[in-house]
Amino acid sequence: APAAAPAVLKAAPENAAPAPAPLPAAPEMSMPCTSVVAGFTGYRGYRGPVLHFIGDPVTKEPEKNYEYFEDGLLVVLRGKVVACKDAVEAIKELGDDLELVDCSDKLIMPGFVDCHVHYPQIDI
Numbered sequence: 001a002p003a004a005a006p007a008v009l010k011a012a013p014e015n016a017a018p019a020p021a022p023l024p025a026a027p028e029m030s031m032p033c034t035s036v037v038a039g040f041t042g043y044r045g046y047r048g049p050v051l052h053f054i055g056d057p058v059t060k061e062p063e064k065n066y067e068y069f070e071d072g073l074l075v076v077l078r079g080k081v082v083a084c085k086d087a088v089e090a091i092k093e094l095g096d097d098l099e100l101v102d103c104s105d106k107l108i109m110p111g112f113v114d115c116h117v118h119y120p121q122i123d124i
Helices: 087-097
Strands: 008-010 043-053 066-077 080-086 098-102
Touching: 043 080, 043 087, 066 087, 080 087, 087 098
Parallel strands: 043 098
Antiparallel strands: 008 098, 043 066, 066 080
C-alpha cells in the first residue's frame, strides 16, 4: 500500500523578539515547485529532529562540525535547501510564507544520500 502523505501544519504567529536575518528571496523560475498543498510555491519547512553536518567530522574537534536541532526546520524553496535552523526561530521569520510538514517521528539529515550496494544486489 502507498505511504500516507505527510501531515501539513499551519505556522501559528507568535509575539516574540525581532526575527533573525531573512532567508533568500525566491529566485525567478519558469516552473512552480510542487508541494503537499496544491499550488503552494513558497517556502516548505520539514519540522523534526535535524542533524546537519557543516564540516569534516574527522578533525581534532568533531563536535564543531555538526549542528543538531531537537526541534529543527529544514527550509526548502523550489527544491533547494535554503536554511537549516531552530524551528521556532524559522517559523517566526517566515510566518504565512511557510508550509510546514510534520517529520517529528523521523531524523532529518539534509544532503545525506546512501548510495552503497551489497554484493547480492549486483549482476556479475
